[in-house]
Amino acid sequence: MIEHPSIKKILYGGDYNPEQWPAEIWEEDMRMFQLAGIDVVTLNVFNWAMLQPDEDTYQFDKLDQIMELVQAHNLKVCMATSTAAHPAWMARKYPEILRTEFSGMKRKFGSRHNSCPNSSIYRTYSTRLAEKIGERYGHLDNIVAWHISNEYGGECYCENCEKAFRTWLEKRYGSIEKVNQAWNTSFWSHTFYDFDDIVAPNLLSEHFEENRTNFQGISLDYKKFMSESILDCYKLEAAVLKNITPSIPITTNLMGFYKPLDYFKWADEMDFISWDNYPSNDELYCSTAMKHELMRGLKQGKPFALMEQTPSVTNWLPYNSLKRPGVMRLWSYQAVAHGADTIMFFQMRRSIGACEKYHGAVIDHVGTEDTRVFRELAKLGEELQILGSKTLGARHQSKVAIYFDWENWWAIEYSAGPSVNLKYYDQLLAYYQALNTMNISVDIVSEKDSFTDYDLIIAPVLYMVKEGLDEKIRSFVKNGGTFVTTFFSGYVNETDLVTTGGYPGKLRDILGIWVEELDALPNGTNNSFVYQNQTFSSSLICDLLHAERAQVLSVYEQDFYAGMPVLTRNQFGEGLAYYVATQSDDSFYQKFLSELLNEKHIKPVVDVPAGVEATKRYNENGCFLFLLNHNPEDAMITLEENGVELLTGDNINKNTAFLLKTKDVKIIQL
Ligand code: GLA
Numbered sequence: 001m002i003e004h005p006s007i008k009k010i011l012y013g014g015d016y017n018p019e020q021w022p023a024e025i026w027e028e029d030m031r032m033f034q035l036a037g038i039d040v041v042t043l044n045v046f047n048w049a050m051l052q053p054d055e056d057t058y059q060f061d062k063l064d065q066i067m068e069l070v071q072a073h074n075l076k077v078c079m080a081t082s083t084a085a086h087p088a089w090m091a092r093k094y095p096e097i098l099r100t101e102f103s104g105m106k107r108k109f110g111s112r113h114n115s116c117p118n119s120s121i122y123r124t125y126s127t128r129l130a131e132k133i134g135e136r137y138g139h140l141d142n143i144v145a146w147h148i149s150n151e152y153g154g155e156c157y158c159e160n161c162e163k164a165f166r167t168w169l170e171k172r173y174g175s176i177e178k179v180n181q182a183w184n185t186s187f188w189s190h191t192f193y194d195f196d197d198i199v200a201p202n203l204l205s206e207h208f209e210e211n212r213t214n215f216q217g218i219s220l221d222y223k224k225f226m227s228e229s230i231l232d233c234y235k236l237e238a239a240v241l242k243n244i245t246p247s248i249p250i251t252t253n254l255m256g257f258y259k260p261l262d263y264f265k266w267a268d269e270m271d272f273i274s275w276d277n278y279p280s281n282d283e284l285y286c287s288t289a290m291k292h293e294l295m296r297g298l299k300q301g302k303p304f305a306l307m308e309q310t311p312s313v314t315n316w317l318p319y320n321s322l323k324r325p326g327v328m329r330l331w332s333y334q335a336v337a338h339g340a341d342t343i344m345f346f347q348m349r350r351s352i353g354a355c356e357k358y359h360g361a362v363i364d365h366v367g368t369e370d371t372r373v374f375r376e377l378a379k380l381g382e383e384l385q386i387l388g389s390k391t392l393g394a395r396h397q398s399k400v401a402i403y404f405d406w407e408n409w410w411a412i413e414y415s416a417g418p419s420v421n422l423k424y425y426d427q428l429l430a431y432y433q434a435l436n437t438m439n440i441s442v443d444i445v446s447e448k449d450s451f452t453d454y455d456l457i458i459a460p461v462l463y464m465v466k467e468g469l470d471e472k473i474r475s476f477v478k479n480g481g482t483f484v485t486t487f488f489s490g491y492v493n494e495t496d497l498v499t500t501g502g503y504p505g506k507l508r509d510i511l512g513i514w515v516e517e518l519d520a521l522p523n524g525t526n527n528s529f530v531y532q533n534q535t536f537s538s539s540l541i542c543d544l545l546h547a548e549r550a551q552v553l554s555v556y557e558q559d560f561y562a563g564m565p566v567l568t569r570n571q572f573g574e575g576l577a578y579y580v581a582t583q584s585d586d587s588f589y590q591k592f593l594s595e596l597l598n599e600k601h602i603k604p605v606v607d608v609p610a611g612v613e614a615t616k617r618y619n620e621n622g623c624f625l626f627l628l629n630h631n632p633e634d635a636m637i638t639l640e641e642n643g644v645e646l647l648t649g650d651n652i653n654k655n656t657a658f659l660l661k662t663k664d665v666k667i668i669q670l
């Protein structure tokens with residue numbers, strides 16, 4: 001949650017760019033915002049060119065006027081630092097700030113996220129701009145957050161970065177011999193004699209495609225280095241702002257499962273998490289839900305800000321379909337159900353030029369409140385007034401966690417073999433989907449989180465086992481926890497060197513199995529297995545394994561490995577460790593996981609019809625049950641407890657069925 005004394009309700013608003021419009025229109029914006037119940041605007045996201053027209057000049061008059069305007073209308077401000085797109089003069093004068101693409105192509109001025117993160121010129125000027133903004137506006141009490149840059153991204157492969165990478169490696173490994181060991185450079189005569197021999201791994205060197213490298217070790221380290229380099233840019237701006245205004249919380253808008261940046265590391269530097277949610281119309285709602293869980297998990301369950309979503313359409317999908325009536329509201333509350341304490345949009349007024357002019361907005365090109373989208377927005381604005389502060393800060397109580405790790409993600413998908421179809425996100429989602437469908441509360445955890453509060457931890461494809469992680473899992477299971485992992489787990493260490501002595505390496509004793517071979521099944525090829533008298537499909541990967549101490553719960557039915565174990569359970573200390581040696585389908589995951597949940601007496605949030613999502617959040621005001629009907633038809637719900645529906649004030653009586661219309665939401669205080 002954004003900790004600011006003036007926040008007494010779910011903040012409602014979004015990215016507002018009045019500098020792109022004549023000042024005459026601003027009062028009209030204010031009138032419309034008022035009508036829609038808007039109370040927060042994100043300002044100054046892309047204004048560097050306006051704020052610093054040349055190297056020595058800073059001019060704030062227009063931003064001053066905008067700040068006066070929004071202050072006069074009681075709008076809170078999420079104040080951005082404008083550093084996600086550098087000004088043209090800077091590119092002309094200092095070409096070193098320009099980013100070099102993965103292909104080795106040096107960019108010219110244009111686009112955004114276009115700066116080299118290791119350029120000292122970029123770093124100096126971006127930090128200075130943040131400082132100037134902090135000094136000028138930091139005293140204003142309607143600033144509720146600093147919003148640094150925007151959607152950080154843009155990996156760079158330029159010479160600045162290459163040099164910085166060498167320094168980074170020297171610091172990390174101490175000597176070139178250690179680097180050679182870590183990357184196994186005796187392969188293909190790659191031995192480095194000096195740090196200066198090392199070049200950035202891209203299309204000009206180790207890679208033949210973005211995700212395909214000849215040397216996983218260097219590519220993985222470069223990913224880590226890039227994530228940290230970009231984070232360093234954030235940290236520099238954050239530090240000057242913290243110094244000027246220690247009490248204004250700082251964030252930057254994240255993007256869910258954004259592969260290039262290890263957000264678990266970023267989260268440590270952020271006062272609260274904020275993120276931009278842009279599902280396509282055909283995205284499974286559980287996939288969106290899983291992204292919210294990740295964002296909440298970044299700070300151990302702390303509520304987050306939904307910084308952006310579109311009120312209606314995007315401009316960048318192949319097919320930019322409208323959010324159907326009711327869907328903007330449904331997905332807004334879905335964010336709240338999973339931990340958001342703000343509902344914000346991109347953009348407040350639809351621009352007239354460049355690539356976002358057909359992107360949805362609160363105020364459309366027609367310019368009036370007489371639009372479907374505006375009516376839906378105003379209705380939601382009213383509801384948030386009614387809801388007030390009740391749910392703010394409320395947390396989830398989960399007994400189940402899914403383990404996730406960015407470096408593991410990079411390593412799995414850089415791996416040459418076993419299958420190009422093996423995608424970490426899909427494997428996480430397979431397990432999450434089953435749990436979400438059953439309305440089981442799930443957290444997403446990382447290596448730095450405590451495992452002790454959970455009864456069940458699932459770590460799909462735990463390919464990379466980092467130093468200490470096996471010990472953490474060992475003690476979790478020893479003390480009674482249930483642990484699940486899958487095929488292609490326990491193979492390598494942090495630098496992608498194989499742990500010899502049998503897969504799954506350091507997890508072998510916990511799981512009580514030994515994996516001898518791994519078979520990849522091409523698309524459309526399947527094996528099968530019987531579990532609890534039902535036949536399930538096996539696809540993608542089949543591990544050929546031997547049970548050492550583990551009990552065999554099911555075996556493959558086909559191929560030369562018919563009869564070998566596909567599902568095992570090992571009693572380890574007080575707990576159980578399960579190994580799922582293949583990919584199956586949703587019916588299996590639901591069946592299998594419901595067995596485990598039963599063993600652990602973990603119950604769904606509530607029992608509701610399929611397609612109705614349910615979550616609970618708790619704070620000092622009590623427990624809030626969110627019911628979201630994602631179905632195209634209405635649903636009947638019966639609860640076992642009494643409650644009050646907060647948006648309507650209706651009493652909900654236990655054991656009495658009530659209607660939840662299609663796309664409708666109920667927030668029930670139990
Ligand atoms: C991102 C950016 C915004 C805008 C939207 C459009 O989230 O942060 O500036 O470009 O996408 O969807």
Ligand code: ZN
Binds near residue numbers: 116156159
């Ligand atoms: Zn660079």
